[in-house]
Structure formats: C-alpha cells, structure tokens
Amino acid sequence: MNASPGSAPALYPSVITHVRTSPRQYKLTHRTYLWLIDLDEPPRLPFALRPLARFDGRDHFDAAATDIRTGLEAFLAGRGITLDGGRVLMLAHARVLGYVFNPLSLYWCHGPGGELRCVVAEVHNTYGERHCYLLGPDAADHADVPKEFYVSPFFPVEGEYRMRLPAPDERLAITLHFDLGGHRKFTATVRGERRLATTGVLLRAAVRHPWSTVAVAASIRRHGIALWLRGLPVQNRPRHRPQEGMK
Template sequence: MSALAPSVCFGAVMHERHGAAANRFVYRGAFLRLPLSALPTLRVPLLGTERANLFWVRNADHGARDGSPLLPWVRSLLAQHGLAPACDGEVVLHTMPRVLGYVFNPVSFYYCHDRSGALRAVIAEVNNTFGERHNYLVHHDDLRPILPADQLLARKVFHVSPFFPARGEYRFRFSTHGAVHTVAIDYWEGGEHRLSTRVSGSARPLCRASLMHWLLRQPLATFAVLARIHWQALRLIVKGAAFHRKPQPPLEETSR
C-alpha cells in the first residue's frame, strides 16, 4: 500500500521505563492513517468523518479543537514556522478514532510531505489525562527529507506522566518498511535514557472488513487505553517511582 493511502494499522504499543522502578509492557494496538486532503470526501462503511458512526474522526478532537477542518490548521501552523514551502504535499494523520463515541489519544501524528512524497516534518499532538494538549513540531534544521534512521529532537516542555518531570528531551524516529509504520520515541533526562516508546502497525486498506476486524478485536479500545494508563501508574506507585506534581502547561501551543 502507498504510505499516503487511507489505511487501518494493526500492531502493538510498547513502553519501557529504564532505571529506577523499571517497568515494561506491550499491548495490542490499532490506529488510522488518513490523508487530510481526502478527509472531507472520505466515505467508508462504519467510519464517520464529522458524523457519528461506530468509528468517528471528529475535527473538534484535533487541531484548533473548534471543529474547523484540519488541513488548513496544519498548513497555517507550518507557515507560522516557515515550513510551508518544504511541506507542500500530502499531510497524513496517524490517530485513533472515536470508537463507540469515545476516544483518548495520548498522541496523534501529522506526517507532512513535499510534493514528491518525501517526509519533511512531523507534528506530534500530545494529550494528557488532565485535558491539556501540546504540539511538538520536529524536522531537520535544513528541512532535508526525514529518513527511517534519522533521530529528531524536541525539548520536553509538557507534563504527561506524574512519574517523569517536564524537562529533558524526546528523540523521535519515524519509519515505514513495506506496509509497517513505526514511531519510536525515546525520552532522555539528566543524561539518562528514561523511557522507550514504540508504536507500530501493519497497514490494511481502510474498508468495512478492516474496521469490523478492529471492532471484534478491540471493541473497548478507548476504555482499554485509559484502564492501562491507570493500571501501569498503580504498578509504578507500588515500585516506588518518584512522583512529580503537575506544572502549569507551556504558554505556547507548539514547540520545536
């Protein structure tokens, strides 16, 4: 499948905490990859775009959060940071849809390509359990294409987990090998590798059969994400992980 085609990806999510209170878990996961230029006219059984369905992608859950279309929001953000000329191709949204009306997306990604299809920048749209959000915009300084082995850095400024401080840096890698799409995020703080996260999935065509497979495989996907977050938090408390109070969110909605 083309990396720019609408698809459903089935795979796994892995988190591994290093150092004190070490902890590791792997869960089955699924996500959508949606080219934003096609989103307004996308018609797939069981999937609603701006209309309720078993699976539902809602503009108000992303971007400006006011229900406005996502592609103009992405183009405007890229223009504000001087990236519009390099990112003049398709933008693909990697996200979890609402399932049975509910969603919690710890992170969604906007893959911003040039006209030749090369990846030039990525927006990581992060949500925490306090209802706050922040965008990390990552790219090479010279805006060259992002390759699978490339590591992109972003200073951590947004509180996500009470078991890590809002400082340090993220190191992102984005790769596609055949039909398999992978995001690797490593968190470093104080010169130490503190956390590894991997989100990976094999793409299938976005169709009724794929969505039915998702529904039968993970009917309570949203609730499972929240339940796992709280279960792993309990495990870390039992292991004696240090607790960090939530600071005020950053004043800027997007950081680089």
Template sequence: MTDPALQSDGTLYRGQVMHKRMKPFIHELTYSVFSILVDVDALPQMDQRMRLFGHNRWAPISLWDRDYGMRDGSAIRGWVEAALQEQGLALKGGAIHLLTFPRLWGYAFNPLSLYYCYDSDHQLRAVLYEVSNTFGESHGYLIPVSAEQAAGAAIHQETAKVFHVSPFIEMSCRYHFSLTAPGARLSVLINQSDSTGDPILMAKHTARGVPLTDKALLGAILRYPLMTAKVIGGIHWEALRLWLKGAKYYPKPPAPTKHVTR
C-alpha cells in the same frame, strides 16, 4: 519520501504499543491496538464511501476535527498549515497524513497523534507530534525533516520536553524520535532521557497496514471492541502500579502558552 501505505485515502494498522521504564526501576507493559492513517483532505470522501466510518458524526469508528489541533472543530489542515507557516515551512498544497487512534463507539484518547507533512513534490518536510495528557490538555512538537533524512531509511529527531504528561516523570527531559514514513509496516520509536542524559523511558509502536475499508474496520471492531477503555484504563492502572512501586511524584506545571513548539 512518499507514503506508499496510503492506499486510496486511508490505511488501518494493527499492532502493538510497548512502554518500558528504565529508571529508577524497570517497569514494562505491552498492549495490542489499531490505528488509522488518513489523508486529512480525504476525510469527507471517506465518510461517504464507508458505512462504519464517520467524519464529524457518530459511527462505530469515527474521526472528529474537534479532537485535534485547537479542539474547536476547525479543519485539521488549517491548524497544521498555520503551525508550519509560523516556522517558515510551506507545503504548497502537499498532503498531510494523520496517524491516530480514531474514536471507537464515540470515544477516543490519543496519547500521541502524528502528522506527516509532505510538500507538493511528495517529499516529507516535517513531522508534527501532538501529545495529549489525561488532564484534557494537548501540545504539538513540530520538527522539520531535512532532505537527507527524507531520503534515508529512518528519520531521527529530538526535542526538549515542555509539556506535562506523566506525574511520575520530571519535566527536564528530552524526546528522541526514530521513525519511518508509514508503509506496509509502521514503526515509531520514542526514547526519553532525563536531566542527566540517562534513558528513562522507551515507547514503541509497531504495526502492519491494510487498506482502510469497511471490511478492515469490522475486523478491528471485532478484534479490539473496547480499545479506548483499554487505553484509558491501562494508563491509570499503570500509574497506580508506579505509585505502589515508589515512583517519585511531580506536580503538574502550567501548560505551555504556545500550542505548538518547534
């Protein structure tokens, strides 16, 4: 399955993120966002060809290697390939496309970044879900994509939760992912079930893509001038609302010893 949305070396998506909690009460929110899809190998060229985008430098919209992977400034590709190789997966030089919220005015917070990992034949081999919490921690869930799934209309994956995100959701949960390789439209659906198997949370990101150009970036800046503050502020505001509704509090456990779980 190839990625038809990646025009030149990047795509800008404008859309919405929706969260809906189903248990023990209904709690729903929707907010508008923009995200970018980039070929991690093309970041230096993107830095050169666009005035409003910077790679590892300040710009109105930027992407820094130190915001991903080991958070030490090392190349994103190296971290992803090491995680794949540890699980017996080799891309043999295939593309790695990163879907993420970039830094806006120098700041960013990414609850979830996705790495679509392709082999040298342009087939999607794995998806790496990198989750971050507000405690400054991050963790990756690496899930292979079978040839049958790669050839289908949608990819369905699941994994046990091992990384603390919300203090109002227990650790004994499973994530159920449903997504397609990004195209003209983007769709990422995450259903979370609790220890009894009941659905507890649904999150969905839907958007439409345009080529990543200075014109598209300017439009995003004008439309979402304070998106980072909105994301961070929204997380804490919704946490307060959950607390006021009587949601049970779960203390934060230690982070996993491994940075990536298969």
C-alpha cells in the same frame, strides 16, 4: 470503503510497548489498531460504521478548527511553515463510539512536489492538555527535541526525546526514547502491519479491540496506579500554556 496497497486510508493492528528503566524497571504492552489517513481524503465509511471511526477537528490542534488540516496549518503558519497544498498523512486513533484519546498523533507533512517538509508530533496527556512538537527528521528518520510537556506523573518536564519516525508503509515502526541527565529513562515503540481499510478489516479490528480508545486511556491510568503503588514519586505538574493557535 476502498483502498489500495501503499495508500491511505489504512489500518495498522499494532503492539505498543513501554519500557521504563529508571527509577524502577517496568514494562507494559498494549494491543490496539491505528489509522493512517490523508487529511484531504478521510475515509468514507458506510453510515452504519461511522460510529467506529470519526476524525474531527475538535480532537486535534485548535479545537475550534473546522477540520484537522485547518488546525495543523494554523500551527505550522505560526512557525513560518507552509505546505502549499502538499499531502499530509496522519497516524492516530479515530473517535470510536463517541470517544477518543490519542497519546500521540503523528503528521507527515509534504510539499506539493512530495518532499517531506516536517513532521508534527501531537501529544495528549490524561489531564486534558495537548502539546505539539515540530520535528525535522534527518535522512535516517531521526529527530531529537527537548521535552516541553507533562505526560507521565513520574517524570519531570525536562530532558530530551529521541525519535525515529519513518512514514508507515507495509510496516509501522515508530520508536521514542526519553533521556534525562545523560541516561535513558523510557522507551516506547509502536509496531504494526498495514491492512487495507476495508469494511471487513475495520469490523474485525473493532471486534478484537472494542472501545479501543477507552482501553488506551484506561490502560495508562491502570499502569500509573500500579507504578504509584510501587512507590514511584509523583512529579509536580506545571501549568501548561496552550500553544499559539491551540486551545
């Protein structure tokens, strides 16, 4: 597996922090690692390491798509956007030992001249559903979008997300705020530092965070139970209608 500084694929050992400010204060911190890959040049791992990192079309967008880029471009085409062969960088968890759960995958979508045309935020919840937000960040990498998808059982499907989504370079610094009724209810941050996607770096990450994607899903459920035991009311989950080109 080869990589060079400032390129994809890369690994980002990361700290993910969730802070709830209302209706009760609560904070969780989770350590993991994320991949940054070029969808046209996914990592080529030695055969023995392939169970530690797979990137399958079935895990993103339309599960019937042959690969991730095909699913992404179908989603964009339904919204009048074409990339004309431009580069797409994806930040996400890989499928590890046959399992993957990505609460948030991000796609920086470029035109053939390298200009950023859009960012797509793909969200999965623990009910097996997914939803994508099409974003047009400004010059400061900020993007706002109405909430349209049931994620936490303690927040309704209303309000607004305010995000800062700079493309990862030597550092990863993603911030997502959730505002409701003019008040900040929740903030999530992802902070990490780039590592070359070498065999040694992947092995060290896998040893430090075994079954990393299982750990993400388990952490979400564990903290959800803790909040429920503290008396937070559960919001009704509306029926989610799959987006066009997605199942």
